[in-house]
Amino acid sequence: MIEVQxxxxxxxxxxxxxxxxxxxxxxxxxxxxxxxxxxKSTCLRILATVLEADSGNARVGGTDLTSEPLAARCKLGVLxxxxxxxxxxxxxxxxxxxxxxHGLPAEQLAARxxxxxxxxxxGAIANxxxxxFSQGERTKVALARALVHDxxxxxxxxxxxxxxxxxxxxxxxxxxxxxxxxRCVLLSSHVMQExxxxxxxxxxxxxxxxxLMGTPAELAQRFPRQSLEEIFVTAVSGSSAASA
Amino acid sequence: MSSSVWTVxxxxxxxxxxxxRTLLSVLLGPLAGPLLFAVLINIVVSQNLSSxxxxxxxxxxxxxxxxxxxxxxxxxxxxxxxxxxxxSIDEAAAAVAAGERDVALVIDEHFAEDFGTERAxxxxxxxxxSKSRAASRVDRVRGAVDAYGQQIGTLRLLANGVDLSLxxxxxxxxxxxxxxxGRSVLMLGMLTYFLLFATLMGGLHLAIDSTxxxxxxxxxxxxxxxxxxxxxxxxxxMAATIGYMLLSLLLTLAAFTVALTQMPLEQLxxxxxxxxxTAAAAFFIIAAFAPLGAALMTALASFTKTYREAQTYLSxxxxxxxxxxxxxxxxxxxxxxxxxxxxxxxxxxxITTLIKNQPLDGWLVFLxxxxxxxxxxxxxxxxxRLYQREAILG
Numbered sequence: 001m002i003e004v005q006x007x008x009x010x011x012x013x014x015x016x017x018x019x020x021x022x023x024x025x026x027x028x029x030x031x032x033x034x035x036x037x038x039x040k041s042t043c044l045r046i047l048a049t050v051l052e053a054d055s056g057n058a059r060v061g062g063t064d065l066t067s068e069p070l071a072a073r074c075k076l077g078v079l080x081x082x083x084x085x086x087x088x089x090x091x092x093x094x095x096x097x098x099x100x101x102h103g104l105p106a107e108q109l110a111a112r113x114x115x116x117x118x119x120x121x122x123g124a125i126a127n128x129x130x131x132x133f134s135q136g137e138r139t140k141v142a143l144a145r146a147l148v149h150d151x152x153x154x155x156x157x158x159x160x161x162x163x164x165x166x167x168x169x170x171x172x173x174x175x176x177x178x179x180x181x182x183r184c185v186l187l188s189s190h191v192m193q194e195x196x197x198x199x200x201x202x203x204x205x206x207x208x209x210x211x212l213m214g215t216p217a218e219l220a221q222r223f224p225r226q227s228l229e230e231i232f233v234t235a236v237s238g239s240s241a242a243s244a
Numbered sequence: 245m246s247s248s249v250w251t252v253x254x255x256x257x258x259x260x261x262x263x264x265r266t267l268l269s270v271l272l273g274p275l276a277g278p279l280l281f282a283v284l285i286n287i288v289v290s291q292n293l294s295s296x297x298x299x300x301x302x303x304x305x306x307x308x309x310x311x312x313x314x315x316x317x318x319x320x321x322x323x324x325x326x327x328x329x330x331x332s333i334d335e336a337a338a339a340v341a342a343g344e345r346d347v348a349l350v351i352d353e354h355f356a357e358d359f360g361t362e363r364a365x366x367x368x369x370x371x372x373x374s375k376s377r378a379a380s381r382v383d384r385v386r387g388a389v390d391a392y393g394q395q396i397g398t399l400r401l402l403a404n405g406v407d408l409s410l411x412x413x414x415x416x417x418x419x420x421x422x423x424x425x426g427r428s429v430l431m432l433g434m435l436t437y438f439l440l441f442a443t444l445m446g447g448l449h450l451a452i453d454s455t456x457x458x459x460x461x462x463x464x465x466x467x468x469x470x471x472x473x474x475x476x477x478x479x480x481x482m483a484a485t486i487g488y489m490l491l492s493l494l495l496t497l498a499a500f501t502v503a504l505t506q507m508p509l510e511q512l513x514x515x516x517x518x519x520x521x522t523a524a525a526a527f528f529i530i531a532a533f534a535p536l537g538a539a540l541m542t543a544l545a546s547f548t549k550t551y552r553e554a555q556t557y558l559s560x561x562x563x564x565x566x567x568x569x570x571x572x573x574x575x576x577x578x579x580x581x582x583x584x585x586x587x588x589x590x591x592x593x594x595i596t597t598l599i600k601n602q603p604l605d606g607w608l609v610f611l612x613x614x615x616x617x618x619x620x621x622x623x624x625x626x627x628x629r630l631y632q633r634e635a636i637l638g
Contacts, residue, residue, distance in 0.1 A: 048469045051634055070471045078469040084461035088262035089255070100251045101470045129262070142466070 001026050002047060002153055002184055007056035009042055015208050016042040019056070022203045022210060024186045026152070029179050031199030032188040035236055039208040040188035041081060044157050047186070048078045060153055061184075074102070077151035081158045083142045087131035091122055091141045094130055095148050102149040109148070116144040120174070136167035143174070154178060156187040160194055172198055192229045206236040248472045252480025256454050257487055266449045270488055273445050274496035277438035278503035285507045302385055303328035305336055306351035310359075313351070313367070313392050320388040333368060340370045346378035347371045347385050435599065436592040439496060439530050440565040444537050446492020447485040448558060451541035454481040455631075456554035465637055475628045478542065482624060485538040493530055497523045522598050529594045532613035533565075535620030536587055540564075543627035546636060568592060584611035587619055 002024040009017040017039045024030035032040045045051040047058055049069040058065045063072040085094045092113055099109040117126050120140050125133065130141065139159065146154065156175075160168045175185055175198065189195050195202065196216065204212040212219070212235040216228060223231045260266055304324045307314045314324055328345075330336045336348040352358070352366035359365040367389055371382040401408065458464040467477065504518040541558055548554040568589030577583060579593035590612035597604055630636070 045465075045637070048465075050465060050468045050637060070473070073469055073471040076469065078466055080462070080465040080469075082462050083466045084463035086255075086259055086463060087461070088259040093258075097251070097255050098466075098470060101248055101467075101472050103247070103471070146466070 001062070002030075002058070002060050002186055004043070004047070004058045005056055007043070007046060007053045007058060009039075009046060009051065009053050017046075017053070017208045020205070020208070020210055021056075022213060024153075024184050024201070026184045027179060027182045028200040029175060029185040029187065029198055030201040030203065031195040032186065032203050032205060033192070033195050033232065034188075034190065034205035036190060038205045038236075040190075040205055041157055043205070044078075044080075044155050044186070044188055048076060048080070048155055049073055074149065075152050077146035077149070077154045079139075079142055079146045079154070079156045079159055081161070085130040085133065085138055085141055085145075088129060090127050090129055091133075091137075091144075092117070092126045094141055095145045098145045099148040104149060112148060112150065113144075116147060120144050121170075135162040136164060139163060139167065139171070143171070151183075153184045154186070156185070158189060159187055160189070160191070168194075192232055196228050204232060204235050211235045211238065248476045249480040249483065252472075252477055253483040253487070256450060256481055256484035260450050260453070260484070260488065263449075266453075269449070270446050270492055271495065274442045274492050275499050277442060277496055278499040281434075281438070281500070282503050282507060299323060300381055300384060301325040302347055302349055303330045303336060303339065303345055304349045304351065305330055305332065306353065306355065309353070309355045310351045310365075310367075313389070316392045316395075317385075317388050320384075320391070322385055322388050333370075336370050340372055343372075343375075346375065346381045349385065349389070435500070436530075436588075436595045437566055437569055438500075439493060439526065439595070440533065440537075440588055440591065441562060442496035443489045443493045443530055443534055444541070444562055444565070447489035447534070447538050447541060448555075448562075450481075450485045450488050451538060452545050452551055452554040452558060454484065455542055455545040456548045457551045459636075460550045468637075474631050478628045478631050479624075482535070482538045482542055482627070485542065486534045489534040489538060490531055493527060493534070497527055518599070525598055525604065526595055529591055529598075529609065529612065532616040533587055533591055533620075536616050536623060537620075539620050539623035539627050543623055543630055546627065546630040546633075564588070579605070579608055581608065581611060584608050585615040587616040590615065 004023065005021050007017055007020045008015070020039070020043060022030075032043060034040050042051065046053050047060065047065070049065055049072060052066065060072045061075045063075060065072050085091075086097070089097065095113050095116065096109060099112065104112065117123055120143065122140060122144065125137055125141075130138070133141065139162075143159075154175075159175075160171055163171065175187070179185055179200075187199075199216070201215055202213065202219065203210055212231070214222070219228065219231055220226075223234075226234070260270075298321065300322045302317075302322055302325055304314060304317075307324050318324075325345075328339075330339055330348060333350045336345075336350050339345045340348055348370040350368040350370065352368070355365045355367070369382065369386050369389065371378065373379075398408065401411075458467070468474065501518055501520065501523045540561060544557055544561060545554045548557060565588040568586055569592050571577070572589060572592055577589075577593065579590075579597055583593060584590045590608075594604065594609060594612055
């Protein structure tokens with residue numbers, strides 16, 4: 001369970017986030033949806049504890065991010081946008097490095113990597129240096145790396161950007177599997193179709209504010225005869241009209 | 245915390261060791277200094293080393309006209325070249341101009357007739373002043389011919405009953421008190437710079453790659469989401485950087501130790517005492533500078549977004565250790581406690597003492613190492629602070 005309460009963040013004079021509140025439940029995939037520059041990445045970075053909010057607070061699995069960032073990180077797996085690997089290390093070594101920094105004992109780590117390699121179909125590239133990997137391969141390894149300590153919560157920033165159709169489908173399958181495991185998955189996207197195909201709960205952000213929240217079914221009920229995309233466009237343009 | 249520092253350090257060392265191009269520059273870079281040194285010293289030696297006992301073969305035109313002069317020259321090591329085909333002053337000039345000969349002598353046609361009369365007998369020395377390599381040979385030939393004239397003149401005065409002391413109202417004596425080891429300092433003064441340079445170069449790639457490189461590849465952000473403090477991450481990276489710096493220093497010193505034993509320094513009137521003991525002492529003196537260098541490079545790299553940008557800024561940093569050396573040579577400073585707190589200058593002064601074969605003052609060594617390590621810790625702390633800024637994500 002990820003809880004966000006009244007978070008604000010400013011960069012200089014720019015209000016990146018203003019009083020953002022929402023929750024992402026266990027066993028569900030929550031989608032953070034918004035146009036480019038809406039504040040999705042900033043929000044995920046605050047939850048990943050690499051940025052600190054100016055005000056408000058957030059908890060991951062009951063752990064407060066501001067007071068106990070290191071404890072919170074143990075409960076989090078993070079896949080930042082376009083996250084990179086170490087080109088001179090093999091896929092397995094890239095994953096192991098994160099496992100070691102999470103403090104996993106060697107035997108447990110080896111077993112965990114074997115399991116991830118099998119599940120994410122990394123067998124062919126596990127012992128190859130990461131320098132020649134395709135975008136799809138990189139994303140797979142980065143995902144395995146984020147999952148190495150078996151976290152309850154997973155944050156993914158635009159996970160499917162740059163992936164081809166097959167890789168995107170695989171990624172969706174894995175995320176559904178994680179959800180079935182009872183994990184809390186929070187991902188950001190600006191692609192409507194992706195969100196529609198995957199998420200259980202929607203949080204639409206525009207101009208640093210939450211403009212709409214709910215399940216796709218609820219939203220369809222509130223805005224009858226409108227597609228999700230139309231709802232999104234209305235919500236986003238409404239906010240920019242309000243802020244203008 | 246300590247285990248994660250070690251994990252980071254080990255990974256950075258492994259990753260750099262896998263990069264063949266980088267590893268090659270770390271391993272071969274240290275050889276550049278000693279090689280340059282060897283070349284420089286050999287050039288100096290071949291220029292200055294026309295020593296008195298070296299046989300010098302000079303074409304002499306008209307040698308038969310002055311057998312005594314030729315015999316005198318021979319006694320001074322200046323022999324008539326056996327195989328020369330030069331028969332006139334023009335041919336001699338052409339041979340020197342073409343670079344076939346460094347120097348040639350032409351004895352005037354009327355030498356024998358003039359020798360006993362009031363007219364001065366003429367000898368021409370032909371040389372090329374633009375050829376500095378030949379300067380010492382020319383000086384020897386000129387000196388020898390001159391000496392012959394002086395000797396004959398003195399003998400004639402004596403024959404006429406002139407008191408020779410009249411010709412010498414004063415005498416200038418020279419006493420050079422520099423020791424051979426002291427003289428070598430002139431040549432080896434650059435050694436400290438080579439050592440500091442090699443030390444910094446050894447860590448340059450890692451310092452950039454583990455910071456700016458990591459940002460550029462977008463692997464920094466996920467790294468910062470791990471349950472490890474940024475201080476631990478940075479300490480691990482700096483430790484790995486220091487490791488490669490020390491490796492580079494070690495290789496440079498080893499290369500210098502080998503190279504200097506192969507160089508004819510004694511012939512230059514220098515005795516570079518650069519054995520194993522000196523090299524070991526030099527290693528520990530310079531090693532104290534490594535943490536400061538690593539911290540400086542890491543701190544500076546935190547302001548840059550790409551590998552290339554970092555490389556540009558850090559190249560300037562490589563010049564920083566030269567500044568105190570320039571002051572040292574301009575002001576001709578001696579090692580003393582109040583200078584020992586300045587990193588790089590203190591190392592330079594201590595290394596110079598080592599080369600001069602003078603005893604090292606333990607207190608000065610302690611001050612130098614202590615201050616450099618303290619500065620290193622300070623800048624290291626600053627680097628950690630810089631990586632705690634939010635702007636580090638770029």
